[in-house]
């Protein structure tokens with residue numbers, strides 16, 4: 600029998616028992632989060648776990664997955680399985696990318712370098728946030744030729760926006776993800792109550808401080824007057840004035856594929872097609888921006904039907920297991936972004952923690968795909984699913 604991803608992983612973990620060992624990185628994401636919580640400061644834990652308002656959107660994201668159930672099919676030779684996909688000309692071993700998560704220095708001293716190396720080890724693209732604690736160039740250097748994308752928080756300074764994108768292109772990033780759902784920061788009760796906002800301490804701003812266009816707009820370099828640099832970075836961080844017309848400016852400054860992250864309405868998906876973007880990411884930012892927003896999974900079918908296969912549709916917000924990924928793929932996503940689960944892996948075990956989370960996640964997806972009666976992600980269709988109303 601072929602030693603497939605899931606079987607190899609199961610064997611590796613079960614064999615630990617013969618040596619009296621157990622996996623140190625918890626296999627269950629719930630237990631992993633619990634372990635991360637014991638390690639992290641309460642402020643850092645809440646920053647990652649929390650969301651906007653009463654966190655109704657975080658709950659809705661999970662409930663949407665519970666309402667969709669898999670209906671497994673039988674007797675369909677599944678010895679040969681293939682999780683691989685091709686995205687913008689790059690072959691990926693599984694339809695999974697690492698979501699952009701800012702300021703990873705609050706989780707582990709190796710921060711984004713650890714997550715990026717783990718992604719490279721497994722062959723999955725790492726999406727580096729603008730608000731990272733390691734620079735565009737440092738992450739590129741540690742990843743060598745491994746696939747990576749850059750997520751743009753479009754700053755309220757066109758020269759800095761253009762500079763970020765051209766630095767990413769020069770450093771070998773293969774796509775630009777423009778996050779649209781943070782024109783202003785969401786109302787995050789946990790962080791407000793703890794009076795915790797890492798950026799005002801200068802964390803997560805390295806890409807600004809190292810940027811030539813940003814530095815040009817300061818009267819003193821950040822090394823001399825860090826306070827002024829922080830306050831200027833925060834002033835231009837978000838850009839509520841953006842409209843669809845601005846996308847043309849971005850297009851002039853990069854040849855890379857442009858994806859829009861945060862799309863939840865089919866009419867916005869149609870606008871994106873009219874403005875010739877290359878891909879969409881259906882996401883509500885993991886419930887961190889609009890409390891009471893539609894669950895990302897509930898938004899997915901409408902967007903898939905509006906786009907009619909013209910561009911890839913990626914998905915995040917609420918994915919915790921292989922079954923969740925399978926449901927999003929069956930509803931028409933081309934690939935999914937894993938978010939908080941890898942952040943917990945980083946907190947618990949650095950690069951190794953993230954690698955373990957990714958390997959377990961892919962093995963779980965492979966098992967769920969096979970046991971559902973599908974040999975590849977392409978075979979998945981909404982017929983694999985049933986909607987449960989309660």
Ligand SMILES: Cc1cc2nc3c(=O)[nH]c(=O)nc-3n(C[C@H](O)[C@H](O)[C@H](O)COP(=O)(O)O)c2cc1C
Pocket residue numbers: 646647648698699700701702728729730750778860882883884885886887915916917918937938939940
């Ligand atoms: C701590 C944290 C930081 C994040 N930082 C960013 C970011 O810098 N840029 C971005 O586009 N999305 C950011 N996100 C959103 C993620 O990319 C993704 O949309 C979200 O984590 C998906 O929800 P899930 O983790 O619950 O599955 C962040 C999410 C978390 C939890």
